[in-house]
Amino acid sequence: xxxxxxxxxxxxxxxxxxxxxxxxxxxxxxxxxxxxxxxxxxxxxxxxxxxxxxxxxxxxxxxxxxxxxxxxxxxxxxxxxxxxxxxxxxxxxxxxxxxxxxxxxxxxxxxxxxxxxxxxxxxxxxxxxxxxxxxxxxxxxxxxxxxxxxxxxxxxxxxxxxxxxxxxxxxxxxxxxxxxxxxxxxxxxxxxxxxxxxxxxxxxxxxxxxxxxxxxxxxxxxxxxxxxxxxxxxxxxxxxxxxxxxxxxxxxxxxxxxxxxxxxxxxxxxxxxxxxxxxxxxxxxxxxxxxxxxxxxxxxxxxxxxxxxxxxxxxxxxxxxxxxxxxxxxxxxxxxxxxxxx
Amino acid sequence: xxxxxxxxxxxxxxxxxxxxxxxxxxxxxxxxxxxxxxxxxxxxxxxxxxxxxxxxxxxxxxxxxxxxxxxxxxxxxxxxxxxxxxxxxxxxxxxxxxxxxxxxxxxxxxxxxxxxxxxxxxxxxxxxxxxxxxxxxxxxxxxxxxxxxxxxxxxxxxxxxxxxxxxxxxxxxxxxxxxxxxxxxxxxxxxxxxxxxxxxxxxxxxxxxxxxxxxxxxxxxxxxxxxxxxxxxxxxxxxxxxxxxxxxxxxxxxxxxxxxxxxxxxxxxxxxxxxxxxxxxxxxxxxxxxxxxxxxxxxxxxxxxxxxxxxxxxxxxxxxxxxxxxxxxxxxxxxxxxxxxx
DNA sequence: TTGAAAGCGCTAACAC
DNA sequence: GTGTTAGCGCTTTCAA
Numbered sequence: 001x002x003x004x005x006x007x008x009x010x011x012x013x014x015x016x017x018x019x020x021x022x023x024x025x026x027x028x029x030x031x032x033x034x035x036x037x038x039x040x041x042x043x044x045x046x047x048x049x050x051x052x053x054x055x056x057x058x059x060x061x062x063x064x065x066x067x068x069x070x071x072x073x074x075x076x077x078x079x080x081x082x083x084x085x086x087x088x089x090x091x092x093x094x095x096x097x098x099x100x101x102x103x104x105x106x107x108x109x110x111x112x113x114x115x116x117x118x119x120x121x122x123x124x125x126x127x128x129x130x131x132x133x134x135x136x137x138x139x140x141x142x143x144x145x146x147x148x149x150x151x152x153x154x155x156x157x158x159x160x161x162x163x164x165x166x167x168x169x170x171x172x173x174x175x176x177x178x179x180x181x182x183x184x185x186x187x188x189x190x191x192x193x194x195x196x197x198x199x200x201x202x203x204x205x206x207x208x209x210x211x212x213x214x215x216x217x218x219x220x221x222x223x224x225x226x227x228x229x230x231x232x233x234x235x236x237x238x239x240x241x242x243x244x245x246x247x248x249x250x251x252x253x254x255x256x257x258x259x260x261x262x263x264x265x266x267x268x269x270x271x272x273x274x275x276x277x278x279x280x281x282x283x284x285x286x287x288x289x290x291x292x293x294x295x296x297x298x299x300x301x302x303x304x305x306x307x308x309x310x311x312x313x314x315x316x317x318x319x320x321x322x323x324x325x326x327x328x329x330x331x332x333x334x335x336x337x338x339x340x341x342x
Numbered sequence: 343x344x345x346x347x348x349x350x351x352x353x354x355x356x357x358x359x360x361x362x363x364x365x366x367x368x369x370x371x372x373x374x375x376x377x378x379x380x381x382x383x384x385x386x387x388x389x390x391x392x393x394x395x396x397x398x399x400x401x402x403x404x405x406x407x408x409x410x411x412x413x414x415x416x417x418x419x420x421x422x423x424x425x426x427x428x429x430x431x432x433x434x435x436x437x438x439x440x441x442x443x444x445x446x447x448x449x450x451x452x453x454x455x456x457x458x459x460x461x462x463x464x465x466x467x468x469x470x471x472x473x474x475x476x477x478x479x480x481x482x483x484x485x486x487x488x489x490x491x492x493x494x495x496x497x498x499x500x501x502x503x504x505x506x507x508x509x510x511x512x513x514x515x516x517x518x519x520x521x522x523x524x525x526x527x528x529x530x531x532x533x534x535x536x537x538x539x540x541x542x543x544x545x546x547x548x549x550x551x552x553x554x555x556x557x558x559x560x561x562x563x564x565x566x567x568x569x570x571x572x573x574x575x576x577x578x579x580x581x582x583x584x585x586x587x588x589x590x591x592x593x594x595x596x597x598x599x600x601x602x603x604x605x606x607x608x609x610x611x612x613x614x615x616x617x618x619x620x621x622x623x624x625x626x627x628x629x630x631x632x633x634x635x636x637x638x639x640x641x642x643x644x645x646x647x648x649x650x651x652x653x654x655x656x657x658x659x660x661x662x663x664x665x666x667x668x669x670x671x672x673x674x675x676x677x678x679x680x681x682x683x684x
Numbered sequence: 685t686t687g688a689a690a691g692c693g694c695t696a697a698c699a700c
Numbered sequence: 701g702t703g704t705t706a707g708c709g710c711t712t713t714c715a716a
Contacts, residue, residue, distance in 0.1 A: 008693060021695080021696080024695055024696085025696090032702085037702080055397050056401055059401055066462050080439025080442065086432065092431055092438075093422055093431035097421065105462055107447055107448065107449045108434075108442075108447070110442045119396040119407025120462075289631060350710085351709065360686080360687085364686065364687075366710065367711090372712085379685080400710090401692050401694090401708090402692050403692090403711065
């Protein structure tokens with residue numbers, strides 16, 4: 001008791017001289033009550049500042065008015081506030097604001113397949129899963145439990161699943177590669193993340209297509225997201241070792257920290273950016289903005305993506321048909337790292 | 343039913359050949375059960391992947407394993423993902439990560455005094471209130487309901503309340519002002535936010551003290567946080583009008599957007615920064631970093647503050663005595679906007 | 685050492 | 701129209 005302030009439906013019923021059922025109906029606008037009773041009950045409830053306990057209500061009605069947000073990349077990173085990575089925190093803020101506007105609360109949930117399961121995690125009305133990876137246990141769990149969910153980026157395992165929204169990664173990748181070409185790059189390398197998610201998989205695909213179209217030999221390296229800048233530096237070393245004399249004219253990275261590490265690694269080896277090698281990154285970040293030179297990057301359309309996701313999720317929760325997938329476009333910010341004469 | 347996956351305590355009891363009470367006791371380590379029974383029940387529960395429904399559990403035990411996070415500044419701003427403001431989203435990420443490490447879930451809650459009350463809001467175990475303002479209804483509500491809470495920044499109304507943590511605003515303000523003085527500033531103006539919170543109130547106090555110590559006439563202006571950059575531009579106009587011939591050598595702002603607007607306004611009026619006027623801001627942000635010149639700013643120690651708050655909150659929830667308040671120190675980043683010869 | 689039973693606060697059938 | 705009643709899944713006396 002008392003958790004919701006002491007005053008329960010029983011108190012209101014007593015005071016209004018009706019049954020608790022009448023109170024419930026009056027307040028929820030259900031059942032068949034006379035207008036008079038309904039009004040009187042409402043008045044009494046207001047006066048007593050009665051608030052239905054959402055726990056108890058949820059227990060009955062299987063709906064608590066809250067959704068969960070799982071950021072798979074952070075689960076894998078093992079750090080929910082990584083330095084210099086504001087992509088996720090922005091996304092969280094945007095999603096929260098959009099959800100609140102719809103009367104939904106948002107709960108940040110860490111990998112809910114790990115024990116102990118975060119409290120309330122399985123009681124939420126729905127989920128947004130950011131970047132599910134191949135064979136993702138979180139998606140499997142939600143699926144098995146029948147909890148509605150939508151994803152950021154398609155589920156790599158289920159081409160038929162349409163409840164997802166995402167930045168248009170293919171468009172961004174092409175834009176970056178064209179930008180390189182336009183700035184005189186003949187060969188372009190790619191440093192993708194290690195995570196088996198749509199973001200990494202699809203952008204690599206786009207890159208390979210683009211190379212094929214131009215008869216360029218692709219060079220794809222992979223850096224672990226968890227390694228952060230160090231991962232980028234390792235990629236630089238591998239690149240230098242592999243392509244010794246014939247370094248690519250440009251490198252496209254997927255994460256800000258890799259890009260920053262790559263920049264540092266190449267610079268340390270005596271190369272000049274952008275004169276010798278250009279660098280661009282698929283998602284803007286502190287690292288991209290603060291490197292010297294600043295790294296050309298895409299600013300994600302977080303607000304639009306969040307709104308799309310909530311539209312999709314609410315449709316799912318209400319049993320309406322899916323209108324997904326929904327693609328949003330990132331804004332391109334050319335910076336010093338690609339500043340060459342066209 | 344089914345909300346937690348279909349398998350209930352009843353199923354486990356049946357399968358283990360015991361009563362549901364025995365299952366509850368076995369799993370919670372309560373009551374007096376034989377070691378054998380306890381073990382057997384646990385085994386069965388594991389095998390069935392049984393998970394207690396935290397809603398139902400909360401209904402009985404008044405504890406759901408989740409805390410709420412209310413960001414008052416965002417409530418007032420009316421926008422939960424304002425552009426160029428990453429202070430809050432960072433804070434949310436940091437708090438969530440720290441909470442998860444302690445087995446707590448975090449729910450982001452908008453102003454819970456507004457109707458309709460966000461679901462679950464009143465059922466949470468405790469709250470972190472970011473920057474309560476004078477006469478804050480959220481604090482009053484939590485107080486009245488007896489829900490444990492801690493605040494970021496002291497509650498301006500209750501000097502005796504010790505369950506708070508914060509950046510050391512006084513130290514930062516002094517540091518900025520000294521930095522100005524060291525760079526040759528004889529007069530310094532202040533542009534504070536309009537919010538009646540500890541952040542604004544205390545920093546103004548520090549500023550006035552600092553001025554008094556040096557016999558400098560204080561100039562304090564106030565810009566509404568909701569106005570963003572435009573608010574800073576208005577402050578610039580007022581400053582130009584008020585101090586016509588004798589402009590201050592430097593201005594200290596409290597928010598990144600005000601600082602950026604101020605910079606834009608002064609520049610538009612033909613003034614040069616930092617040559618004519620220096621600018622610094624109390625909290626780092628996109629605007630501070632991206633302005634030209636970049637604006638000298640303090641990078642808040644988000645992680646440390648979050649950790650401190652959770653320590654305090656857990657103490658409160660467990661009924662342990664308070665060890666607050668706890669102050670953390672922001673890191674100073676001198677940038678172009680104060681780049682004058684010392 | 686165990687089980688039966690009484691609720692937590694609420695909603696939704698079903699009687700009246 | 702309105703009230704009675706049976707639970708939702710769980711914890712916790714209290715008797716056995």
